[in-house]
Amino acid sequence: MGLLSRKATCNSHGQDSSYFLGWLEYEKNPYHHLHNPNGIIQMGLAENQLSFDLLETWLAKNPEAVGCKRDGQSIFRELALFQDYHGLPAFKKALVDFMAEIRGNKVSFEPNNIVLTAGATSANETLMFCLAEHGDAFLLPTPYYPGFDRDLKWRTGVQIVPIHCTSSNCFRITASAIEEAYQQAQKKNLTVKGILITNPSNPLGTTMTRPELNLLINFITDKQIHLISDEIYSGTVFNSPSFISIMEALKDMNMEKNNRVHIVYSLSKDLGLPGFRVGAIYSNDPTVVSAAVKMSSFGLVSSQTQYLLSVMLSDKKFRNHYIVKNQNRLLKRQRKLVSGLEKSGNRCLESNAGLFCWVDMRHLLSSDTFEAEMELWERIIYDVKLNISPGSSCHCNEPGWFRVCFANMSEDALELAMQRLKSFVGSIKKHNHQESEKLRKESHIGKWIFRLSFQSFNEQDQR
């Protein structure tokens, strides 16, 4: 008999993947503009650090919110005792208003249909527990956020079957890709319980098109399965085309009250508050809401935090101001990254949202293989000293794509990163040229030599 559970001793937390290993390497040698200017620059962390000043300014003008006071009276006692899993009513109201505003007020949300959870991590897992049995499957378009392997599968026993998307059509979801994934699941004897999409997409940084959304809605209706739309990046849409949320798509199809579509949200990306652990599930199905609310006992949001954010998000003027300013800054920063990458000959997938770009580095691969992608990734970590996320860790079907974040560092750090990359690409091109000259002259196959200090991606569950 094992001393510990299988869950505790297996690898399903997925944390041996390169996504997390890159973080570990960064932590051993983190860049600091003064103390460690040659350190690794973190470009693998999708955090929004661009708009803190706006939050800090608001806090300075609203000490009551952070001081647990209301109209001059301390409500500390009330908050300290408040552990009702239905959540602080004022906060839920402010949250749904904020969500509606992000969607241009084209849809509205009911506070009673929202369930608060400790971050989207908790929200996603809770939805799996509510919608699927151990051994059932959810279909996920690739590439997808590596953390899903842990969040959706680890403790729930649910399987993920990928819907393969390719660069040939800018990674858009097609009817045949969904059908194929569904068939794959059937072949493996897996009951498909639903599809989970991330819109705007992590790692692509694109918003879904209306045809894609309609396709998905029709598919789940036909198969009588669920659709979960993880919209945690909905507030980071900084460019056209504008964001079409799943709710809007449903409304336009007269299916607003559809009870098989559920949304996951969080304040970690839009407001840049991942430490506060504020996530939410939104559903029109009262049974899902009821079950999820009870499960939220395992990950409630601190009442101190609920109160602070209820005051902040109820401030309409601040809300509007923040959304607009934040989007402007994201746009500027993304443009800087895109042009910086272009200078080193790297193109990005055209994107209008998110905190990252999806970069085409296929031309830098020594061969069109995932081994070559790993070799390139290692060189970028150890030689160029940039932590970026390889596409294989996001289950991308084609080697050579990388996710590069732009909102979690200073402008100077970003510039330095671009310079480093430019030198690196220059040296590869020079080396490639010399190598092909050598090959031409000597018919000799050169070999790259790389340091390998971790498990190969081949040992992952699946690509």
Add this chain to the structure above:
Amino acid sequence: MLSSKASCNSHGEDSSYFLGWQLYDNNPFHGVVNPTGIIQMGLAENQLSFDLVESWLRKNLDAMGLKKDGESVFREALFQDYHGLPAFKKELVEYMAKIRGNKVTFDPNNLVLAAGATSANETLIFCLVDPGQAILLPTPYYPGFNRDLKWRTGVEIVPVHCWSSNGFRITMSALEDAYQSAQTLNLKVKGVLITNPSNRLGTTMTREERSHLITFAIAKNIHIISDEVFAGTVFDSPGFISIMEAAMDRSLENENPGLWNRIHIVYSLSKDLGLPGFRVGMIYSNNETVVSAATRMSSFGLVSSQTQYLLSNMLANKKFTSKYMKENQKRLKRKKEMLVSGLRTSGMECLKSNAGLFCWVDMRHLLSSNTFEAETKLWKTILCEVGLNMTAGESCHCSEPGWLRVCFANKSQATVQIAMRRLRDFAER
């Protein structure tokens, strides 16, 4: 359409424990606005010492405002490292040691933060037990365990029956019986979970009980989970002996490293500091693999960095924590004695207790028959006619009918007096 977990009753929320809450919510007592409403005596909350916390807060506005020396540290809002804020963990282990009279010390690296003890308990079960396996629990126990330990984990609970004949103490034979029951049901037992101080009984474990547990856990090669959320509410002798202290007394680290690595503590600030809304729980374990797995799982229930920051500052103030502990225990003792004598006047005796936020009350003499049906009838009468929401023993899996849990730390003196008067009138009838 939904999972079996979503549609079943394993969350246990149809039990009377929660029903009483619902009725209370519809008609809550208020000294001025609703003096005939239901008085909540089923909620184990500590409201007696808020003034001490509030006074500290008034003098430490920076901590509330995410500031340090006047400068904003709002960037802490970015901190989502599941290893937890180092300063906070350091203060927590020191506070935990202080509560245990500094007879044990804890290593912050062995501490895993969770969103409340609810999350901590579930996470620990996910780490130690596979679906279909079992955990032994002494009765009576906190009704919430049915949800926390079983619901999403698929683990079974097998009760270790304790009886009033010996003050509900855990005996070796009760442990053995439970183990045999599990075998009969083809359930592999992975561990025993105790709550010490006990939630229901308000008692701390005796040396004998601790000895039985350790001997049993060694013999059966199983884990001991000690839920010590009420550790800071021990207001009377005998003092509190944590499982860690017992393990040290038996030199388990050297004599039986196997068991040393199978002992885990769950703690929280909800009861001692009266902060259930802030969702601060934790797991402590000497077992590296458990700490590592639990840390990763804590991603599903991290503590808000805003809260970690505030409380790390509060607990760092040793003068405050000393004063709080002493005063809190004094007030708990006083309130408990008030309840005990009030109940006695109505002809009801309590189990002798030295901890917790409640008393375990003997109402067997008021039962129409020695059955759980009679107990439920009595409980409902007290709820609906007397207007007091107490917790019936059956919902706590007590093996004998007639015992009820009555909380005292969540109301003022005046309210307790009103409750006692109502009970006296009822008893006289």
